[in-house]
Amino acid sequence: MIDAGYAIAAILAMAAVTVALRALPFVAGRWLRRHALVRKLGDALPLSIMVLLLVHAVIGSARDNPGGLWQELLAVAIVAVLQWRTRQTLLSIAAGTAVYVLLRNA
Amino acid sequence: MSRSAHARPSIASLTAPVAMGYIPLGAVFGFLFVQAGGAAWLAILSSLLVYAGAAQFMMIPMLAAGASVGTIALATFVLNLRHAFYGLSLLNSMPAARGQRWYAVFGLTDETYSVLTALPPDTVAGRMALVTALNQGWWVLGTALGALAGAQAQITLAGLDFVLAALFAVLAVEQWRARADTVPIWLALAAYAVGYAIAPAQALVLAIALSLLACALRPDRPKRARKEAP
Numbered sequence: 001m002i003d004a005g006y007a008i009a010a011i012l013a014m015a016a017v018t019v020a021l022r023a024l025p026f027v028a029g030r031w032l033r034r035h036a037l038v039r040k041l042g043d044a045l046p047l048s049i050m051v052l053l054l055v056h057a058v059i060g061s062a063r064d065n066p067g068g069l070w071q072e073l074l075a076v077a078i079v080a081v082l083q084w085r086t087r088q089t090l091l092s093i094a095a096g097t098a099v100y101v102l103l104r105n106a
Numbered sequence: 107m108s109r110s111a112h113a114r115p116s117i118a119s120l121t122a123p124v125a126m127g128y129i130p131l132g133a134v135f136g137f138l139f140v141q142a143g144g145a146a147w148l149a150i151l152s153s154l155l156v157y158a159g160a161a162q163f164m165m166i167p168m169l170a171a172g173a174s175v176g177t178i179a180l181a182t183f184v185l186n187l188r189h190a191f192y193g194l195s196l197l198n199s200m201p202a203a204r205g206q207r208w209y210a211v212f213g214l215t216d217e218t219y220s221v222l223t224a225l226p227p228d229t230v231a232g233r234m235a236l237v238t239a240l241n242q243g244w245w246v247l248g249t250a251l252g253a254l255a256g257a258q259a260q261i262t263l264a265g266l267d268f269v270l271a272a273l274f275a276v277l278a279v280e281q282w283r284a285r286a287d288t289v290p291i292w293l294a295l296a297a298y299a300v301g302y303a304i305a306p307a308q309a310l311v312l313a314i315a316l317s318l319l320a321c322a323l324r325p326d327r328p329k330r331a332r333k334e335a336p
Contacts (some may be wrong), residue, residue: 022189025191043287048321061265080278
C-alpha cells in the first residue's frame, strides 16, 4: 500500500514544480526571449530529453523482460511510425502498447 | 497548421480529439496507480493538482519503490522542462482576468498547447480557460473511471506500463516534427551511452546533464526562417 501522507507530499511537490515551469515564460518571458542561450536550449533540449526518457524507459522495460530488447524496439517503432503518419496520439499509444502486452504475455 | 482568420473551429471540434485521448489514457493512469497500491482518491487528486500525464505515469513506479519526494520532484522537473518553453508563443494572448490566466497557465499540457496554437490568435484569450477546463475534465474523468476499475479488477498484465514509453515516443515524434533537427537525437543517444558506461544506475541524470551541456555549447544553426512556435 502506498502511504497517503507520502503520496500527498509527492503530489504537492510535483504540482509546484510543474506549475512553476509552466508559469516561467509568463513571468520571465522578456528575459527568456532576449537570451540566445535560452532560445538555443528551447530549440534542441526538449527533443533530446524526450529521446533520453524514451531510451531509459525502453531499457527499463527490457531489463524485466526475458524476451529481449527486440520486443520493446518493435513496439516503439510501431508507435513512432503511426504517430508520424496519423498524428493520432491515442491510436499510436494504444497500438504500440497492445502489441507489447501481447508479446510479453504470449 | 492553418491560422486563417476565417476558420473558426468550434470548441467541441477541438476538445473532442483531446477527450478521445485523455479519457482512456487517464483511465490507464488511474488503473495502474491503484494496482500499484495507491488509493483511488490519490490518483484523482494527482490528476486535479499535478495534471501532467507523463509525470503522473512516471510517479507510479517511484511511489511504489518509495523514492524520496526530492527525487520525484527532480524527475518531474526534467520531464516537464519542455513546458517552460510553451508559454513563449502564447505570451500575447493570455486571458485578461487574473483567475482565468493562472488557471490557463496551470493547465498548459502538451495537448492543450497544441489546441490553443491551432486557434485563430484573436480568439485564443477568450477561450483559453474553457479549453483548459474541458481538457482537464476529460483527464480527471478518465482517471476516476480507471481508478474505480482498478480497485475491482485483479488482472496483472505484464507490460501495461509500456504506455509511458509509448507516450515518450509520441512526444519525441512531435518534437521532431516541430524542429526537424536530428542533432538532438544523436546527442541524446551518445549522452545516454556515455552515462550508462560511467554509472548504469545514474545513466539518465548523467545523460541529461551531458545533453544540456552539449546543447548549450553547440554552434548556432545556420540562419533561416525560424518559427517562434511549432
